[in-house]
Amino acid sequence: MGWLLNIIYLGALTAAMPFFAWSTLVRGRRRGGLLQKFFGLVAVRKGDRPCVWLHAVSVGEVNLLATIIQAVRNQSPSVDIYVTTTTKSGYELARARYDDCVVSYAPLDFTWAVKTALRRIRPQTLILAELEIWPNLISISKARGVNVAVVNGRLSEKSYQGYRRVSSLLRPVLRKLDCIAVQDWTYAERFVALGAPAKRVISTGSLKFDGAETNRRNLKTMRLRRLAEIPADAIVFLAGSTQAGEEEAALNAFLAAKPRHPNLRLILVPRHPERFDEVAAMLDERGVNWSRRSSLEHSVVDPTACVLLVDTVGELAAWWGVADVAFVGGSFGRRGGQNMIEPAAYGAAVSFGPNTKNFRDIVQMLLEEDAAVMVADEAALIEFVGRCLDEPEYCELLGDNAQQVVASQIGAVERTMEALRPFLPAPEFIRHRMAA
Numbered sequence: 001m002g003w004l005l006n007i008i009y010l011g012a013l014t015a016a017m018p019f020f021a022w023s024t025l026v027r028g029r030r031r032g033g034l035l036q037k038f039f040g041l042v043a044v045r046k047g048d049r050p051c052v053w054l055h056a057v058s059v060g061e062v063n064l065l066a067t068i069i070q071a072v073r074n075q076s077p078s079v080d081i082y083v084t085t086t087t088k089s090g091y092e093l094a095r096a097r098y099d100d101c102v103v104s105y106a107p108l109d110f111t112w113a114v115k116t117a118l119r120r121i122r123p124q125t126l127i128l129a130e131l132e133i134w135p136n137l138i139s140i141s142k143a144r145g146v147n148v149a150v151v152n153g154r155l156s157e158k159s160y161q162g163y164r165r166v167s168s169l170l171r172p173v174l175r176k177l178d179c180i181a182v183q184d185w186t187y188a189e190r191f192v193a194l195g196a197p198a199k200r201v202i203s204t205g206s207l208k209f210d211g212a213e214t215n216r217r218n219l220k221t222m223r224l225r226r227l228a229e230i231p232a233d234a235i236v237f238l239a240g241s242t243q244a245g246e247e248e249a250a251l252n253a254f255l256a257a258k259p260r261h262p263n264l265r266l267i268l269v270p271r272h273p274e275r276f277d278e279v280a281a282m283l284d285e286r287g288v289n290w291s292r293r294s295s296l297e298h299s300v301v302d303p304t305a306c307v308l309l310v311d312t313v314g315e316l317a318a319w320w321g322v323a324d325v326a327f328v329g330g331s332f333g334r335r336g337g338q339n340m341i342e343p344a345a346y347g348a349a350v351s352f353g354p355n356t357k358n359f360r361d362i363v364q365m366l367l368e369e370d371a372a373v374m375v376a377d378e379a380a381l382i383e384f385v386g387r388c389l390d391e392p393e394y395c396e397l398l399g400d401n402a403q404q405v406v407a408s409q410i411g412a413v414e415r416t417m418e419a420l421r422p423f424l425p426a427p428e429f430i431r432h433r434m435a436a
Helices: 002-025 034-039 059-075 088-097 111-121 135-143 157-164 167-174 185-193 219-227 246-257 273-286 316-322 341-346 357-368 378-390 392-409 412-423 427-435
Strands: 051-055 080-085 102-105 125-129 147-153 179-182 201-203 235-242 264-270 290-292 307-309 325-328 349-352
Touching: 002 111, 002 135, 034 102, 034 111, 051 059, 059 080, 059 088, 059 125, 059 412, 080 088, 088 102, 111 135, 125 412, 135 147, 135 167, 147 412, 157 167, 157 185, 179 185, 179 412, 185 201, 219 316, 235 246, 235 316, 246 264, 246 273, 246 325, 246 378, 264 273, 264 316, 273 290, 273 307, 316 341, 325 378, 341 392, 349 378, 349 392, 357 392, 378 392
Parallel strands: 051 080, 051 125, 080 102, 125 147, 147 179, 179 201, 235 264, 235 325, 264 307, 290 307, 325 349
Antiparallel strands: none
């Protein structure tokens, strides 16, 4: 089936070339790792220690790996950890966050790229985050004796219906997976319905809950608060992982409330780095006094700048710790929402738009416990922010409820590691190899 998939992939890649050219020339989106992706020329792993290869597609999944990497290291301190990702922002974050791991772009699912990458990485175990089901990667890895597992697996209704159309092709691939650890039993049932062996599918809960920081006084958050010179009496409204149009909606909510609450601050954290300048231009056009995160360490902070544009990658998790009121972006448009667990874990009053299909179960849990608010549009966001500021007890109750929801879900890492343990390099095997 490998050669057929190669032809399909090449056709799809050719058809997508105009879009890639447009996004590069018009939107300024840069894509790195051509040699790694197309030819499998990933960074060569040196030495002969056992290796666990973890793959995550982008920023959210890269952040997700932190708890699994730490758990693997706790079990087997001498194992090599190799991390791959697909996007440029994911790659930059992985390089910064996992500087003690080998980090590279992942090969595309062409047979030649996969084979070359496997020769260079030489893993004993391959762990795929969420929904990275690549037939050639899985099949060739298994043929070479590599254990393959999925962690934090999810399968939305839309993806499930799409996969059902090619279930005859997908079924043999799913049967090669050694372990499929998914976020809940609904996802588990969908994987089984597509052909995954039921005994290899387990519901562990979402790793995103375990990885969420709950202490606002953690070192990273406190450093950022000092760097931005946010006073103790400031009220912070933070809009994070935002897409086009959402920054302006957040700015309008800020400006509507600012006259009644002069100590209000706004922090904007766009999802994609290529949009930083676009948001900066919008702020200039609106005539607000603002500053850039990237300039804080090199210049004196303007005390009159009540709006901060975070134009750096990988800091959002820590920035959420300064937020009293939060809006989670990607939820007004078609994106499907972004991770709302992080602001909830800090006890912020959390809001998001109506399109949160990527986090449907988490959203339902938060809404059922009065731990977040869905805002239908910009007008509703303005009303929500205003109420949180005008009624501090309401804001505090939302935050307390959100923290309790997160606390009730912790434990997914332990359950995931229990499922993975038979497929990881055994500590005894590692000690024997090191002694030899």
